[in-house]
Amino acid sequence: DRAGLLRIASVLGTDTADLVPGAARQLALALLADPEAVYGEGVRAAFAELPALRALVLDQLDSLAAGQTAAARDLFARTGLRLTAADARPHLRMCASAAGVVAAAADRVGALHALLAESGVSLYAEPLVLRTAMRLVWEGEPPAAGEAAMVLGATGAQVHREAGTWELLARAAAGAPAGDVAAAELAPEVLSRFLEEIPASLRPSLLMLELARDLRAGTAGPGWVRRALDLGSADPGPGARAQAYAAVSARLLSTEDRPENELRALIESDDVELLAAYRLAAREEEVTARLRLVPAFAADCFTTWSSQPQAGPVWQESRTDLLEGVLRPVVRGLAPAELSSVEDALARLGGRWAEDFRTWQRPTAMSRLRDRFKRRSAPSRPGAGGTSRTGAPDAPDDAGGNRGGEG
Known part of the structure; x- marks a missing residue:
């Protein structure tokens, strides 16, 4: 127990300045790994008697919280460790208040902004606080497409690039379900702002969603059926493929300005998924x-x-x-x-x-x-008397069956 040894050395008047940084690092790691077992009476006493040790441990925890956000959040949930108003550690401040802030917020985007305010620093001065806040709110998963669009609109692209959170925005669009139209609006924004960062695995999904957006807006260039089929063969997400195929089908079933070559491309494709989407749209x-x-x-x-x-x-x-x-x-x-x-x-x-x-x-x-056969097998109705539900006599069979x- 290095904290205990440091307390004894301090009482004896021994110079421990060289030992404190290493002890603080080890203690911070131990607190994140097993907070309930480590944060016992001895550590609490050491923090009270050795302010320098406590300050260094908090510094270490704040640095580690940017990468081990869930563990830092659990440290405050499972122990009595609390920060004072003078403890200006932005990542720790968000982790300490996360449970209450998220529970009180009207929605998750609101919780994000509240946590950023709780950090006490500007995310533009320290972009990593955005990553920590997003991890606390969405627990490492991407936000919904609509949420991601609001976050991007409020913060701008550069801070996401510096914080590394741009991938969460890209995944929010690429992994959205088929019915999430917000994903088709978000995808072009992600493509235009993070073009160099987007990996090849996410690009087809984003391009499919961009095509869906353009088809609904009437701005898709020629050859959009062929383009949808080519992108669909590149293993995009199922939601992106379904949304693009639905947009293609709706466009083909429109009475306004439907190019015959696009319809011919649909027919000649003989593609199971696209034709299934077309049948569903019809x-x-x-x-x-x-x-x-x-x-x-x-x-x-x-x-x-x-x-x-x-x-x-x-x-x-x-x-x-x-x-x-x-x-x-x-x-x-x-x-x-x-x-x-x-x-x-x-x-x-x-x-x-x-x-x-x-x-x-x-x-x-x-x-x-x-x-x-259908008429004969239909259950008889009391008092039907050969009349239809409207009271009119049943019509005889005609040549067209209608x-x-x-x-």
């Missing part, structure tokens, strides 16, 4: 509502999903699903005048599209049998 309420309400859009989707029969098997499966699972249910619900409008839109495209559409509507023998007939 089932969004916004898309199905446009199919019902905008004849030109329904006509466009029919021609797209009926085309390229020579493409690969994944597209063949996808186009069948889109025609039968998405478009046909919508068409069956159209009134005769609405069906006529779709046919008119197809006729304006030229060729046989309108005739093909009418042919496609006609049910096969199998579909008629399936529909009849209310509008063949149009």
Whole structure:
């Protein structure tokens, strides 16, 4: 017990100045490794009797806390060691107050700013306090993308570069879940500010998210389907890939300025994940509502999903699903005048599209049998009397299997 020996030497009047720095270093390491066992009566007495020893131990702990933040935080949680107002050790001050500050803050970004204020120094003068504060708040994990964007906006890039916390910001974007749109806004900021620091392993995810942002904003350059596929093959994070593929699909299903070469790239890719995202996007309420309400859009989707029969098997499966699972249910619900409008839109495209559409509507023998079986297997309702739920008589089968007939 060096602290005890130093106390005895001090009482005997022995000069211990050369021994104190080494003892302080060893004691600081021991306190971080096993605080409850080390911070006993002897150490407390040594701190009280030897202010120089206590000051050197705190200096050592403050330096070590920048790298062993969790251990320094636990030291204050598990022992009675406390700092005084005169103890100007910024990392230790944050570790000592972390539990209370984080619990009292409205959110984690607020907790970060409160801890930085507690440090008593400017993070621009001592950037490492930012790293310590972020470790205390997020416990070594990256913040959420929205939190990272707020932190970057409040502090600027240079301090993150000096503190080494830029990687947390990059990981916040690259590792975000697919539905986190804030990640697509953060990624371009990270790319532009930390371009030289970003490792190759994170770059594809950030570029995918940047592409998703650009597609939503309408600023993506040509060849964006091919670019998404190329980046998707470079092992990005699943959330980044899913978000970019969803943005590509939404853009391809837009009625506004959709380049045909991008659609052709989708079909010819025969890519399982991208086509799955496209099929999912086609089932969004916004898309199905446009199919019902905008004849030109329904006509466009029919021609797209009926085309390229020579493409690969994944597209063949996808186009069948889109025609039968998405478009046909919508068409069956159209009134005769609405069906006529779709046919008119197809006729304006030229060729046989309108005739093909009418042919496609006609049910096969199998579909008629399936529909009849569904009606017969439906549970009877008391007093139904051959009427529908609306009270109107059940409509007979027609050539198209829908209310509008063949149009």
